[in-house]
Amino acid sequence: MTQLALVIDLNVCVGCHACVTSCKQWNTSGWAGPMVDENPYDANPTGTFFNRVQTYEIGSFPSTETVHFPKSCLHCEDPPCVPVCPTGASYKREDNGVVLVDYDKCIGCKYCSWACPYGVRELDEQQQVMKKCTLCIDRIADHTLPEPERKPACVMACPTNARLYGDVHDPDSEVSVAIRERGGYALMPEWGTNPANHYLPRQKTHMHVTEEDLQRSDNPLTKEDITVYQGEETMEDVTW
Amino acid sequence: MHPAFSVIFLTTLIGAGQGLFLALFTGQLYSTVRLVEQQPSSFYAVGSALSLALLVGGLAASFFHLGRPERAWRAAAMWRTSWLSREVIVLPAMMGLVFLYGVFHWAGWTQPWLVLGEGALTIDATFVLGMLGVLVALVLFVSTGMIYASVKFLQEWSSPYTIANFIFLGTASGFMLAAAYSALIGNNLVSFFGTWAVIATLLGLGTRSASLMRNATLKHRSNLQTAIGVRHRGIVQKSQGFSADSFNTREFFHHQSLRTLKLIRVAFLILVFPVPIMLVLLGYQLQSTTLPILAFAIQYLGLLAERWYFFAEAQHPQNLYYQQVS
Numbered sequence: 225m226t227q228l229a230l231v232i233d234l235n236v237c238v239g240c241h242a243c244v245t246s247c248k249q250w251n252t253s254g255w256a257g258p259m260v261d262e263n264p265y266d267a268n269p270t271g272t273f274f275n276r277v278q279t280y281e282i283g284s285f286p287s288t289e290t291v292h293f294p295k296s297c298l299h300c301e302d303p304p305c306v307p308v309c310p311t312g313a314s315y316k317r318e319d320n321g322v323v324l325v326d327y328d329k330c331i332g333c334k335y336c337s338w339a340c341p342y343g344v345r346e347l348d349e350q351q352q353v354m355k356k357c358t359l360c361i362d363r364i365a366d367h368t369l370p371e372p373e374r375k376p377a378c379v380m381a382c383p384t385n386a387r388l389y390g391d392v393h394d395p396d397s398e399v400s401v402a403i404r405e406r407g408g409y410a411l412m413p414e415w416g417t418n419p420a421n422h423y424l425p426r427q428k429t430h431m432h433v434t435e436e437d438l439q440r441s442d443n444p445l446t447k448e449d450i451t452v453y454q455g456e457e458t459m460e461d462v463t464w
Numbered sequence: 465m466h467p468a469f470s471v472i473f474l475t476t477l478i479g480a481g482q483g484l485f486l487a488l489f490t491g492q493l494y495s496t497v498r499l500v501e502q503q504p505s506s507f508y509a510v511g512s513a514l515s516l517a518l519l520v521g522g523l524a525a526s527f528f529h530l531g532r533p534e535r536a537w538r539a540a541a542m543w544r545t546s547w548l549s550r551e552v553i554v555l556p557a558m559m560g561l562v563f564l565y566g567v568f569h570w571a572g573w574t575q576p577w578l579v580l581g582e583g584a585l586t587i588d589a590t591f592v593l594g595m596l597g598v599l600v601a602l603v604l605f606v607s608t609g610m611i612y613a614s615v616k617f618l619q620e621w622s623s624p625y626t627i628a629n630f631i632f633l634g635t636a637s638g639f640m641l642a643a644a645y646s647a648l649i650g651n652n653l654v655s656f657f658g659t660w661a662v663i664a665t666l667l668g669l670g671t672r673s674a675s676l677m678r679n680a681t682l683k684h685r686s687n688l689q690t691a692i693g694v695r696h697r698g699i700v701q702k703s704q705g706f707s708a709d710s711f712n713t714r715e716f717f718h719h720q721s722l723r724t725l726k727l728i729r730v731a732f733l734i735l736v737f738p739v740p741i742m743l744v745l746l747g748y749q750l751q752s753t754t755l756p757i758l759a760f761a762i763q764y765l766g767l768l769a770e771r772w773y774f775f776a777e778a779q780h781p782q783n784l785y786y787q788q789v790s
Contacts, residue, residue, distance in 0.1 A: 241705075244705070263708075267708075268708040268709065269706075269707065269708050270706075270708050270709055270710055271710075272711070273705075273706070273710070276704070276705035276706065277705050278701065278703055278704050278705045278785065279701070279702040279703040279705075280688075280692060280694070280699055280700065280701050280702060281699075281700045281701075281702050282694055282696045282698060282699050282700075283696060283698050284698050290702070291692065291694065293692050295705075295785060304615075304616075304617075306545075307542075307545035307546060308545070308546050308547070308548065308614070308615075309542060309546060310538075310539035310540070310541065310542050310546045310548040310549035310552055311535070311538035311539050311541050311542065311549075312538075312541045312542045313538075329535070329538055330531075330532065330535075331530050331531065331532045331533070331535045331536055331538060331539055332530050332531020332532045333529060333530055333531075333539070333548065334529075334531075334715060335546075335548050335611070337711070337715060338465070338615055338618070338716075338780070339615050340782065341617045341686065341780075341781045341782060342781075342782060342785070343712045343716065343780070343782025343783075343785050343786065346710065346711040346712065347531060347711050347715070349711075351531075352531025352532050353531060353532065409693045410693075411690070411691060411692070411693055412617075412686050412690050412691060412781065413690065414685045414686060414690055415616065415617050415685075415686075423692075423693055425693070425694075426694075
């Protein structure tokens with residue numbers, strides 16, 4: 225079974241929001257109609273986004289660290305938002321594990337958004353249906369696109385390659401290897417939602433410099449003195 | 465959570481409607497075994513109409529909650545997994561039973577089908593409809609409660625108290641209404657319904673206080689550390705990713721001060737419990753016909769505040785991600 229997902233590398237995300245704008249651009253021009261944007265150039269702009277980049281500061285000055293944190297639907301393996309939907313509009317695709325909303329069936333009751341602990345479902349204020357990240361299902365499932373382009377728009381746009389995309393059930397995929405070897409973790413594991421999307425932690429590059437690296441204690445150039453001394457002046461006495 | 469008035473009216477109105485039906489059938493049951501005086505069929509017919517009106521009012525209010533009300537019929541589809549879907553099925557079933565119960569009484573189709581114990585208990589069509597109605601009313605209370613109690617990460621709601629509160633508070637308000645209705649038409653069931661209303665109100669006080677106490681010391685399982693997966697005590701959000709507001713900032717927070725919250729809690733604790741109980745007792749003492757009506761009205765007002773607080777009190781873990789604009 226396939227479970228497509230994103231793995232987001234917090235170590236290289238620079239918080240440029242390219243994934244946000246590319247996501248909005250692709251999905252607002254897609255088959256599902258525009259994603260609402262109210263007052264886009266005015267005070268209090270508001271609208272629907274599938275993906276947001278947030279910024280957190282960790283630690284206290286001066287030892288602080290800034291973490292840019294892109295957040296979109298995690299395509300949980302046990303999505304709590306799906307069983308609560310009264311109409312069946314919210315569903316998880318059998319073939320690739322992507323959690324989707326059938327916009328023609330959604331009644332806009334917002335119950336699925338209540339049932340998502342991550343806050344990644346947003347009601348479209350114009351269409352009055354629930355919207356969320358589709359993992360660009362119309363790109364990844366479109367076989368007319370050349371193979372390298374069958375990726376979510378955000379993955380294509382990321383300038384630092386902070387967004388990896390693939391099948392997390394295939395143990396040899398790039399994403400699985402990254403999760404396994406680079407400490408990939410899931411958000412809010414306490415609720416048993418089993419998010420398919422994972423995050424790679426920040427990793428500081430530490431240089432370990434020991435005293436021995438700077439000052440060699442055993443100088444190989446020192447010639448061993450094999451003379452047997454018997455009471456007379458030694459080399460040490462002469463040197464010092 | 466953001467308290468939506470559509471849902472506040474839905475849950476309080478159908479609660480009172482279900483409770484009124486339970487009261488009517490309790491009255492019928494007691495009069496069948498001759499513990500209280502027999503009532504004319506019009507008492508049950510008009511009472512059922514009142515109950516039906518409340519249920520219809522609740523259903524109408526619920527439509528204001530939907531973004532696409534014209535598709536509401538679809539909501540019956542997923543009854544296997546969704547408590548909301550179950551409520552959507554059970555509510556019309558309840559309405560149908562209340563309607564039939566009222567019609568059978570109004571038309572006088574009460575010929576006994578079965579007489580037990582030499583006339584001690586006569587079973588007719590309204591008795592069967594009433595028993596079914598009681599069952600469906602309870603299922604409806606549970607369905608409504610489970611919509612909230614089944615969301616496990618809304619920890620304030622995720623408790624059996626939620627269901628108990630819906631049952632007892634709805635029943636209390638229905639019996640209050642039955643007492644008010646009896647007082648209005650001047651029959652002698654005011655103290656009968658009033659007594660049961662006081663009992664249900666006291667039970668509701670017990671479970672609601674228990675849930676308030678539980679929530680006061682509730683330890684939330686999610687925090688910023690688990691939300692972004694960084695093990696550090698000092699995490700501060702610097703930007704939530706947008707400069708104004710969004711669905712996430714509107715839907716999941718009440719945007720009121722803690723003072724307002726406390727005020728509403730005190731208001732509902734006074735209006736739902738002691739005041740109606742005092743008014744019912746006083747009405748009994750003074751043989752007043754207006755005090756039971758006042759008791760119902762005040763308790764209903766209090767229940768609106770109670771339901772508002774119920775929503776405002778619940779802290780959704782998604783709010784962890786939306787704490788700082790920039």
